[in-house]
Amino acid sequence: MxxxxxxxxxxxxxxxxxxxxxxxxxxxxxxxxxxxxxxxxxxxSHHDFGMDRPGKDSDRLRRAGAGQILLASKYRTAWIREGDGKTxxxxxxxxxxxxxxxxxxxxxxxxxxxxxxxxxxxxxxxxxxxxxxxxxxxxxxxxxxxxxxxxxxxxxxxxxxxxxxxxxxxxxxxx
Missing domain, CATH: 3.40.50.300 (P-loop containing nucleotide triphosphate hydrolases)
Known part of the structure; x- marks a missing residue:
């Protein structure tokens, strides 16, 4: 698009x-x-950034290799997709x-x-x-x-x- x-x-x-x-x-x-x-x-952003605190579940799952994570609660929802560091x-x-x-x-x-x-x-x-x-x-x-x-x-x-x-x-x- x-x-x-x-x-x-x-x-x-x-x-x-x-x-x-x-x-x-x-x-x-x-x-x-x-x-x-x-x-x-x-x-x-031109910088690497994190969406969650180290050690929290979503961070652990991302580090385990999940390429996309949708983190949702009654307060907010966040979609995290891992990039390749180049594109x-x-x-x-x-x-x-x-x-x-x-x-x-x-x-x-x-x-x-x-x-x-x-x-x-x-x-x-x-x-x-x-x-x-x-x-x-x-x-x-x-x-x-x-x-x-x-x-x-x-x-x-x-x-x-x-x-x-x-x-x-x-x-x-x-x-």
Whole structure:
């Protein structure tokens, strides 16, 4: 499945590492939730990570060789699939795993090369290039200071999650 064919609007947040994607999303998500938006989030990580504490049953079963584990309780459910350590996860496949019955929006952190609508987070002080100059899928640029170059997309204040939320709601309304 191509991520652009997904039945729920998908909006990515893309940037180089250390730009503040997670920090912005951490502030943005409660604002969107307060506005009645039911959302899911898919986060890409370049690091190995664990979902359970060492020694717990699911960890022991994963280490024993279970390639996929579905851990469920009345509090939450987690799906764990072991990767091969080389192949990046497929965003389309991850989207298909979501229960869309109660979703209005899927936010994606990372996956910056995917052909989905994205808000770029950019801090000129980090010395990284603007992604929006090359990526036609970027719909806005959240910055802590205005870039020196002309940008083809609207600028949003990175330190104002309320303004970013207004943009997201407006974008969602147009879909």
């Amino acid at each position: 191509i991520p652009t064919d997904f039945s729920i609007p998908v909006l990515g947040f893309a940037a180089f590492s250390g730009s503040g994607k997670t920090t912005l999303l951490e502030k943005l998500i409660p604002i969107l939730r307060e506005g009645g938006i039911r959302l899911a989030l898919i986060k890409h 990046e996860p497929d965003l389309g496949e991850l989207l298909q795993r979501l229960d869309t019955r109660n979703l209005d929006l899927v936010l994606v952190e990372g996956f910056r090369d995917q052909p989905i609508a994205k808000v770029e987070i950019h801090r000129p002080s980090l010395g990284k290039p603007l992604l929006c100059l090359e990526d036609p899928h970027i719909v806005a640029l959240a910055v802590d200071e205005a870039p020196t170059q002309q940008t083809p997309v609207p600028l949003l204040p990175l330190d104002d999650a309320g303004a970013v939320a207004e943009f997201v709601l407006s974008w969602l309304e147009k879909r």
